[in-house]
Amino acid sequence: MAQWEPKIIALLCNWCSYGAADLAGVSRLKQPPNIRIIRVPCSGRVNPKFILASLRKGADGVWVSGCHPGDCHYIEGNYYARRKFALLKDFLEYVGIEPERVHFSWISSAEATKFAKVAEEVVDAVRKVGPARYLVKREVEVE
Amino acid sequence: MFEYTEKIREIVKRLLQDRVVDGVIGFRKGTVPMMNHPFFMKHIEQVPQLYWDSWCGVNLANYLPKRQDKVAVVAKGCDSRSIVVLIAENQITRDQLYIIGIPCKGMLDRRKIYDTVRTRGRDITDVMERDGLIVVTGKDFSLGLDRNQYLQENCAICLHRNPVIYDELVGEMVPEQEIDRYEDIRAIESMSSEKRWEYFSKLTEPCIRCYACRNACPFCYCPQCFVDESKPQWVGKTIDPTDTLTFHLLRAFHLAGRCTDCGSCERACPVGIRVRMFTKKLEKDVKELYGYEAGVQLGERPPLDTYRPEDPQDFIK
Ligand code: SF4
Ligand code: SF4
Ligand code: SF4
Helix, strand or coil, rough: CCCCCCCCCEEECCCHHHHHHHHHHHHCCCCCCCEEEECCCHHHCCCCCHHHHHHHCCCCCEEEEECCCCCCCCHHHHHHHHHHHHHHHHHHHCCCCHHHHEEEECCCCCCCHHHHHHHHHHHHHHHHHCCCCCCCCCCCCCC | CHHHHHHHHHHHHHHHCCCCEEEEEECCCCCCCCCEEEEECCCHHHHHEEECCCCCCCHHHHHCCCCCCCCCEEECCCHHHHHHHHHHHHCCCCCHHHEEECCCCCCCCCCHHHHHHCCCCCCCCEEEEECCCEEEECCCCCEEEEEEHEEEEHHHHCCCCCCCCCCECCCCCCCCCCCCCCHHHHHCCCCCHHHHHHHHHHHHCCCCCCCCCHHCCCCCCCCCHHHHCCCCCCCCCCHHHHHHHHHHHHHHHHHHHHCCCCCCHHHHHCCCCHHHHHHHHHHHHHHHCCCCCCCCCCCCCHHHHHHCCCCCCEECC
């Protein structure tokens, strides 16, 4: 078997972190190839279901990124998101999901270097804990 | 406890006579011991059926969301807090309610009684309460048990036994307890990820996905619950361990900052799962992070429906 590479779902806000990812690409910054990006209109749009669904479908890590506080395109979406994520992250850890699997960041559309840096950090953290073990829905073979 | 019953009847009779309310939600004596059931009534002739003792654990706030009429409702501390939350969530208005407040000494756990008595192979025909003693009677035995040993788990650690809002009380306020609510949660927090995973996998293993816990909760009033969604289907519908745990995680998360720890979910569970181990963790975090306790203050916004610019964010890169 080829060496294991982490698969990470990144839920990026259209107005900032998604732009930063774009800019990082255009600027030819070196980034890990393990990130699978899903564009969302706002970090406030990220339902905890999305994070659980990613883990259930076998993602080794999940990363949500939005605009810095005060910079939300919808004024306050990220403030609500922040409360939701604070509780969710702690709650997932409480039931045994390793803290290294779920990440959050604020990255503006101008911060391409931050994007590349955080992407590295996220991948490294997930790599450290290895392939997803918990909450993965295993398919059952039916004879 | 009989004084409470008398007083409830007296109040309700007056309310119906004066046409203050359209109906009343209270309790009536159950057909099996230790299981009183919710009672919906409109007529004065039904007043003698109203009843109160230590087996009225059901949270009557569960019958309030989206009501159009004006009702009187019998409410313990936790029920009254649930009403406060429901008012904040626009499920009912304060003017629609006449709250008959019960200063509560804690509800009792029938399972604990059965455990004590059944191990001796005896069926229970009647249970009475007298001066801090529970008298359990069966075919050829009668047993006095210390009430304090048989409280529901949530009642043993309850900090708001007195109703937080009411129109009338049925008795003197009771002293509030001072107690550490989160001992068991901290014990789990101090375990390793593996051990925690093991703990919760074991905890939810017997779950048969009957959703009684959801149905008993006053805050599970969504017209369509996430468990019934099919396109996309976020949570698998089977009793595969992953599906079951996902259900529990989301159910609890939906109650973050809302759950008043009334214990109705746990007492409804047919297989005795301690589902409060999920909700209580969120309750603890909400308190520590945002200094909020569900339903204690009328008019306060629920914690996930508001924010402060300086909210903690150490976990964000
Ligand atoms: S949680 Fe508190 S108010 Fe509610 S039944 Fe138990 S002791 Fe009474
Ligand atoms: S989750 Fe359980 S304890 Fe909390 S409010 Fe709902 S029924 Fe009561
Ligand atoms: S009541 Fe118990 S068995 Fe039923 S869904 Fe809830 S936890 Fe599972």
